[in-house]
Amino acid sequence: MIARTLLLIALSSSASARQAPRHPLDPLTAAEISKAVTVIRGSGRATSETRFGTITAEPRAKAGNEPRAARVLGFDWTRNEGFVAVVDLDAGRLASWTVVDSEPPMRLLTIRRAEEIAHADLRWVAAMRSRNIDTSRVSVLVGLPERAKLPRRGTDRVIRGHLWMRDGNPETPVVPGLTMEINLTRAKLETFADSGAGAKKRADSEAALANARVPLPPLNIQQPAGSAVKIAGNEILWDHWRLRVGVDPRRGLEVHEVSFSDAGRWRSILYSGSISEIVAPYGDAEFGTWYPRDEGDYGMGIYSRSSAVELNDVPSNARFLPSTMHDAFGRPIVVPRAIAVYERDGGVLWRHANISRRARQLVISGHSTIDNYDYQFNWIFGQDGAIDGEVILSGVMNVNSTTSTIDTAHVAGHTVFGHLVAPNVNAPNHQHFFSYRLDLDVDGTANTVYSVDTRAPSTDNPKGEFVGMTDRPLTSERDGVADVSFSTARHWRVSNTHTKNSLGQFTAYTLVPGAATPMFATATSEPGRIAGFAMHQLWVTPFSPSETFAGGEFQNLGRDGEGLPKWTSANRSLTDTDVVLWYTLGITHLPRPEDWPYMPAHRGGFRLVPTSFFSRNPALDVPAARP
Numbered sequence: 001m002i003a004r005t006l007l008l009i010a011l012s013s014s015a016s017a018r019q020a021p022r023h024p025l026d027p028l029t030a031a032e033i034s035k036a037v038t039v040i041r042g043s044g045r046a047t048s049e050t051r052f053g054t055i056t057a058e059p060r061a062k063a064g065n066e067p068r069a070a071r072v073l074g075f076d077w078t079r080n081e082g083f084v085a086v087v088d089l090d091a092g093r094l095a096s097w098t099v100v101d102s103e104p105p106m107r108l109l110t111i112r113r114a115e116e117i118a119h120a121d122l123r124w125v126a127a128m129r130s131r132n133i134d135t136s137r138v139s140v141l142v143g144l145p146e147r148a149k150l151p152r153r154g155t156d157r158v159i160r161g162h163l164w165m166r167d168g169n170p171e172t173p174v175v176p177g178l179t180m181e182i183n184l185t186r187a188k189l190e191t192f193a194d195s196g197a198g199a200k201k202r203a204d205s206e207a208a209l210a211n212a213r214v215p216l217p218p219l220n221i222q223q224p225a226g227s228a229v230k231i232a233g234n235e236i237l238w239d240h241w242r243l244r245v246g247v248d249p250r251r252g253l254e255v256h257e258v259s260f261s262d263a264g265r266w267r268s269i270l271y272s273g274s275i276s277e278i279v280a281p282y283g284d285a286e287f288g289t290w291y292p293r294d295e296g297d298y299g300m301g302i303y304s305r306s307s308a309v310e311l312n313d314v315p316s317n318a319r320f321l322p323s324t325m326h327d328a329f330g331r332p333i334v335v336p337r338a339i340a341v342y343e344r345d346g347g348v349l350w351r352h353a354n355i356s357r358r359a360r361q362l363v364i365s366g367h368s369t370i371d372n373y374d375y376q377f378n379w380i381f382g383q384d385g386a387i388d389g390e391v392i393l394s395g396v397m398n399v400n401s402t403t404s405t406i407d408t409a410h411v412a413g414h415t416v417f418g419h420l421v422a423p424n425v426n427a428p429n430h431q432h433f434f435s436y437r438l439d440l441d442v443d444g445t446a447n448t449v450y451s452v453d454t455r456a457p458s459t460d461n462p463k464g465e466f467v468g469m470t471d472r473p474l475t476s477e478r479d480g481v482a483d484v485s486f487s488t489a490r491h492w493r494v495s496n497t498h499t500k501n502s503l504g505q506f507t508a509y510t511l512v513p514g515a516a517t518p519m520f521a522t523a524t525s526e527p528g529r530i531a532g533f534a535m536h537q538l539w540v541t542p543f544s545p546s547e548t549f550a551g552g553e554f555q556n557l558g559r560d561g562e563g564l565p566k567w568t569s570a571n572r573s574l575t576d577t578d579v580v581l582w583y584t585l586g587i588t589h590l591p592r593p594e595d596w597p598y599m600p601a602h603r604g605g606f607r608l609v610p611t612s613f614f615s616r617n618p619a620l621d622v623p624a625a626r627p
Contacts (some may be wrong), residue, residue, distance in 0.1 A: 021068070025256040025272065026234045027246040028057050028070055030324050030332035036070035036087040037330035043094045045085070049077040049187070051113060051328045053106040054249040054299060058086055059545035062271070062445065062578070069095060073553075075104040077113060077185055080157070082554075103149055105554040107142075107297040110150065112328040114140040114161050114182050117189060127178055127194045138175065139164040139371060140182075146291055146526065147558030156185040164371055166304070169205045170396040170597035173372070205597035221317045229319065229341055229362065236341060238362045240618075241381050242266060245364055247323035247338050250549075251275055252300030253366030253377045260385055262614065268441045269509060270387065270608070273379065275300060276437035276550040276582065277563070279534055280373075281527035283520060284417040284428030287400050291527035294370040296555030301325060304369040307337040313376065314365055318342035340365040346382060349619055358625045359383060372396040376601075384619040389585075390605035391434055397591055397599060402426040419591045427591035431517065433534040434585040435550035435564075436606070439543060442613070443496040443507050445578040449474045449540050450495060452510070453488035475575050477568040480540025484513045492538060493611055497576060505612035513537060515604030517586035530558065532565035534584055539564045543578035550582055 022029065028036070033055050040046050051074055058069035067090040075082045082105040086095040104110050118124045118140045128135045142159045144150070150157040161182045163175035177197030181190040230237040234244045244256040251274045258270035278300075281291040294300065302325050308314050323338035346359030362381040367374070374395035380388040405423040410416055418428040440447060450471040457468045471493065474480045484490055495508040519534045521527045533539065533550035541547060541564070552562025564582060587604050594600065610618070 023234065023244065024057070024060055024066075024068060025244055025246070026057070027248060027324065028055060030334070032068075032070060032089055033324065033326050033330065033332045035089055035092065036072055036085075039087045039092055039094055040072060040085055040330075043097075045083075045094070045097055047076055047078050051075055051077065051109060051116075052326065052330045053104075053109045053112075053328075054302060055326050055330065056249055059548055061545055062543070067091065073105060075109045077157075077187070080185075082109075082557075084553075100554055101557050103557055105556055106299070107144075107556045108299050108303060109328070109556075110142055110144075110159075110184065111140065111298075113184050113187075114142055114159070116328060117182055117184070117187050118161070118180070120187075121189045121192065123192050123194070124178075124180070124189065128175075130196075131175065133165065133175065137166045139166060141371070142182075146289065147530070150184065153183075156183050158183050158185075158190055166369070166371070170372075170399075171205060173396070208597070221315050223317055223343070227317065227319065228343060231319065231321070231341065234321075236362075236364070238343070238381070239360075239383055240385075241362060243364075243381075245321065245339055245341075247301045247325075247335070247366060248274065249302035249325055250295060250299045252295070252368050253339065253364070253379070255364060255379050258381075258387070260618075262618070267443055267613075269613075270438065271441040271445075272437070272439040273389065274437050275377065276435045276548065277531070277533060277555075278432070278434050279527060279531040279551065280430055280432050281519070281521045281525075281531075281534075282398070282428050282430040284426075284430075286418065286426070287398070287428040289526060290398070291521075291531065292370070293531065293551060293555045294368070294373070294375075296549060296551055296553070298370050300368040300370075300375070301338075305333065305335045305338075306367040306369050307335060308340045308365065308367055310337070313367060314340040314363075315342055315344065318365075338366065349383060349622060350617065356624070357619065357622050359619075359622075369395070372398060382619075383622055384617070385610040385613065387608040388605055389436055389583075389608070390603060391585065393432060393587065393602045393604070394599050396597065397421070397427045397589075397595055398430070399425050399427045399596075419593075421591050421593050421596035425596065427595065429591070430589050431519065431521075432587045432589065433519065433531065434604075435533045436583045436585060437548070437550065438511070438581040438583060438608070440494045440509060440579065440581060440608075442494050442509050443499045445543070446498055446576050447494050447496055447579050448576055449480065449574060449579055449581065450493045451479075451482060452491050452493055453485065455488055473575065474540055476571050476573055477539075477541060478571045480538065480574055481536050481568060482538040483518075484516045484537045492581065494579065494581065501612050502615040503612070507613045508611045509613060510609050510611040511538075511581055511583060512607040512609055513583070514606040515585050515587055517588045519586070520588075529560040530555070530562075532561060533563055533582065534586065537584045537586070539568060539582040539584075540574055541567055541580050541582070542572050542574060543580050547580075 053073045058071040060066045070087045072085040080102045082101045084098045088095045177195040180192045183190045240261040243258040254274040259266045278294040318340040320337040321339040346361040349357040349359035364379040376392040378390040407420040418426045421427045452471045454469045492511045495506040499507045
């Protein structure tokens with residue numbers, strides 16, 4: 001039945017592809033994924049043990065008629081060969097094949113291989129059934145430190161594996177009583193032992209969920225006249241906004257070609273917005289060196305293939321779009337409710353005396369679960385022309401055991417590297433960094449970025465009351481590496497010096513920093529070398545379709561200084577050109593007992609606000625709400 005469903009999806013997508021060409025920024029369809037895999041398998045480059053990590057749309061220049069292509073990242077377990085293949089989908093041919101290393105370029109490839117082997121072993125399946133565990137909800141993780149190469153046994157790659165229950169309670173997320181060695185090369189369990197352990201006491205988290213408080217009266221969202229959101233394929237129209245959405249296997253939720261209708265004319269703002277990399281360095285020596293890169297190692301779209309939980313992740317008026325992912329064999333998989341789209345109340349839009357207007361916002365939402373952590377990514381569009389980028393963190397903290405049941409370490413003046421969050425449970429201090437790639441095209445591609453600082457003048461300020469603003473153009477990439485400044489309320493303005501509003505001012509959008517924190521790991525540390533992008537809140541580069549991932553493309557290979565530190569060393573010009581801003585959203589997490597066992601949602605974000613883009617408040621024409 002599953003195979004028949006996949007075939008029907010592929011045939012339907014194929015028919016649609018013949019009717020109209022795909023937009024170059026839209027994700028690959030099921031038919032395109034299947035075609036890319038078929039071309040690779042027919043080229044003689046692949047073997048029966050070739051597996052696929054990500055199959056995505058190949059980035060391309062903004063202008064021109066480049067053919068639509070698929071970029072395929074994979075690994076061959078018999079040849080020990082990691083590769084990147086580019087398939088020309090229009091011509092149906094292999095355009096290029098590049099061997100990148102003898103190690104899997106994504107940790108995802110190793111995890112999927114381990115899961116494939118475990119699920120094919122009858123002993124493992126029987127052990128899961130004896131514990132009443134749904135095998136589809138179990139991840140087979142590999143006990144490898146960051147940047148570690150796969151252990152070799154002769155010419156074979158053999159590792160130990162442990163099992164993570166994706167829906168397990170936080171106190172016992174690992175399946176007990178099982179030990180196994182996995183031969184990744186020969187696709188078999190080298191050793192397998194089952195002690196029979198599996199019974200566990202009722203966990204505190206389960207008891208807490210069972211003892212629910214008395215519910216509040218229902219809060220109903222009603223739109224009796226229907227939604228104002230219009231969706232056609234990947235394109236969304238709402239109020240004065242037009243944009244495209246999609247889910248990339250690696251980057252997760254993306255927005256593209258965001259524009260605003262001003263006096264009947266569509267004006268470009270944001271060509272593309274996405275997460276380019278994530279890193280979470282841990283800072284407790286007793287926990288060990290750990291700095292997972294959830295995007296580059298696992299894939300924000302493909303790892304968990306997350307769907308929104310209706311009425312809980314999003315409100316009742318949400319509409320949903322599916323996304324198309326694939327498995328390790330390159331077979332298309334449709335993920336339902338991958339994107340949620342809804343309108344929400346935005347509070348007061350503007351007011352004066354007895355005149356007031358109520359705001360409404362459009363929210364585009366996507367979800368990713370990477371083992372213990374859960375992320376919700378939101379793009380929020382306002383009627384005043386502002387765009388908010390937001391990440392919401394939740395899930396289960398990484399913890400380790402301790403003999404302590406009472407906190408005696410937390411004494412004033414004493415440095416603490418971890419926190420007692422439950423009896424015998426320590427949660428280490430750690431940080432989360434999200435590199436947002438913001439390809440702004442403000443009224444076109446010829447833009448200049450200005451650093452804007454505000455100070456009290458040191459001279460000619462007799463009463464000490466003056467407030468002065470200065471802006472400085474960032475002329476080269478070296479200028480574009482910058483940090484937030486509380487003392488000067490620093491922000492960054494992207495201006496088009498070829499277009500002006502009616503007041504003679506250059507049209508612009510401003511990046512207003514939100515959540516930001518310095519990276520406390522040093523530049524010479526492992527996370528500092530592998531994720532140099534997190535050392536600064538802002539980087540600016542000229543647009544290049546090959547520069548997509550802030551930490552480099554191949555995170556699992558452990559290469560130092562990749563991505564932004566490497567690209568910006570060229571110190572290219574940033575004046576009057578197609579610029580890309582990379583904003584590092586940072587959150588320092590000092591764990592609290594209130595974060596255990598499930599962490600309350602923590603929000604971080606930034607804003608893109610129009611600055612002289614209009615000549616007056618663009619929301620003056622919003623009508624007043626009526627009873």
